[in-house]
Every structure is written in C-alpha cells, then in structure tokens.
Amino acid sequence: MRRTTGKSHCPINFGLEAFGDPWALLVVRDIVYFGKHTFKEFLASEEAVAPSVLAARLARLDADGILDRTPDPTDARRVVYNLTEAGLGLIPILLEIANWSASIDPETDAPPEWIAAVRRDETTMTDLIVRTVRNGGSIFVGADSVVASLTQPATTQ
Amino acid sequence: MRRTTGKSHCPINFGLEAFGDPWALLVVRDIVYFGKHTFKEFLASEEAVAPSVLAARLARLDADGILDRTPDPTDARRVVYNLTEAGLGLIPILLEIANWSASIDPETDAPPEWIAAVRRDETTMTDLIVRTVRNGGSIFVGADSVVASLTQPATTQ
C-alpha cells in the first residue's frame, strides 16, 4: 500500500489513514480482547505479523496518539503498550466490525453469546469494555475480564 | 498491502481483510454519503484513486458480495454499482469511524450538527440511513437525502 496520508479531511478517510491497514486494528484488538501489551505478545498473534512491520505499526500508532509506549519500570528490556483515550475511542468501531463479520462469515470465531450480549445493549457494553481496558483488563482474558464480570457480576458471590 | 486473505477467522481480521485498505470503504462512503454509483464518479473523488486500483477494488467488493455490479439498461456503456444487504451492513461501521475521526481530527470535514444528530440516536439514524440508501438515496446528496428528510420530516409541510 502506498498509504498516502493527508489525501483529505473526510472523516472516513482520516480513520482509514489512521488504522485502515491490515495490522493497526489487530494490535488494538490484541489489547482490547486479549489483554496483550508487549511486542512479543503481538508478534505471537495468530495472523503472524513480521517484526519489522509490527515495529513500524507500533511506532506510527504511538506517534498518532493511539498507543502509549512505556518502558517497564521493573524490567528495562520490556516495553508496555497501552491504549490512549483516543485509542480507547476505537472500541465502538471494533465492536461494529465484529458485529458485521459475525453476521457475514459462517466460520467466524466470534462466540455467538458474546455477539448477542453486545447487540443487546451496545452502549452499556461499550462503557463497560472501555472502563475495563482503561484499568488494564481485557474482554476475554484475565480474572477481571469483561466476560468474567458478566457471568459473575460486580463483587457479589 | 499484501492482503493475505484467510489469516484467521477472527471477526476483526475478517473485517479488515474485506475492507481494511485505503479504498474499499471510500467507495462505500461515496455511495452512502454522496450517492455516487459509477466508475467515473468514484474516480472523481477527492482522494484521487488510480483507475487500475479502483477497478481492482470494485471487482473484489463485487466478488465479496458487498457491491452489486449492474450494467445500466438505458445506456450500455454505463455500469451501476449498488450496495448489497451485506454492504448496507457496513453503515454502522462508517458512522463509528466518522464519530471517532470527528472527535480526533481538529480539521475534520464532518459537519458538527450531523455528527451530533447521529450521536443523539444512533439506532434510529442508522435505520433511516439504511432505508434511504437501499432505495437509492444518500446521506447528503439528492432531494430524498437523509439530511433533507431531517430538516423537512416525512411528507409533511
């Protein structure tokens, strides 16, 4: 792709120039759905991105203010990537894409009950996801994940 | 872009493989927002796609069941492109992308009152847009456009 940036300020084009490539949203997905935060974890994703491509993508997402790149204070080798508030704002887009794909792709990996839960009350679910990810959690992975808090609401039981 | 398809059946990846390039969603945008339906009209878009790239994109969107390619019965030179039902399903994604970009890009071309109208009741607005586009209308262009039907509701007055 030539990725000519600045083609226009049409909001659709602006979005596509920010994340309209095969990898940018997959990084955001890895954070939001699976709680990944390091180069190594992104690299291990099912889609097998090349390290050079991943490095370039992380650098651009950081420069664009979507990701926040922070060296790990407890291990100087590690670098932790988190979503900024602008990056958290991409969550509704992720949910709509997952919605669409789940209804189109007969072999989708999307759990039907999860898609149904999102469709049931998208606003509430979006808020819950944003709050969870902002606090370092994810949708599917971890004790404080969104799906965990759905099956075992709040701190009861 | 290498556009390696079939990397995974993750719904986010599926969506990106279908429209995660700089041009596919711009074609959909041209139809939904501006009522464009022909090769020439897409080609004239602000972002200046190359004809070879546009031809390849239209062919793929047709093959993927997102666009419907029909020769114009009144003029055998012309070919009319319309969204299929799957293509209409992309409208919520477009709206979310526009939402995000409008809140990020200080120079966005998105009309603030339009963004506000969508945010006010996204479900109702989505339904209205889908119905309008399905009937050949668009959001901004034409007498039967969505914005026209908002300022002058239904057939009253």
Add this chain to the structure above:
DNA sequence: TCCATTCACTATCATCAACGTAGTGAGATC
C-alpha cells in the same frame, strides 16, 4: 563474574500492490 536466555527491535531482500499516466474499445450523441 560468566553465560545462556529473554526482550525489543533492525537488516535484508524478494515480492506484490498502489501510484500515475496514457491508452483502448464499445457504445452514445451530434
């Protein structure tokens, strides 16, 4: 203090898609 391991990248090169411009053939219009 070594040494193996882990981490986040970088280097390299072939490949393939996008860019930009020019051109083509079928069909409409005058």
Add this chain to the structure above:
DNA sequence: GATCTCACTACGTTGATGATAGTGAATGGA
C-alpha cells in the same frame, strides 16, 4: 461518420509487506 463518453486496461515506478536471520541491551542463574 466524427466526436465524445464510459468503463476500464497497460505499464513502468515506487514503496510497503512477508519471511527470515541477526543485534544489542538487560536479566537471571550458577
């Protein structure tokens, strides 16, 4: 029948991606 319009195609250049190997700093254990 000459011109114009339409949807493309051709083609050389550019640049990002794909795949694999390698680097240097930091950690952890012996």
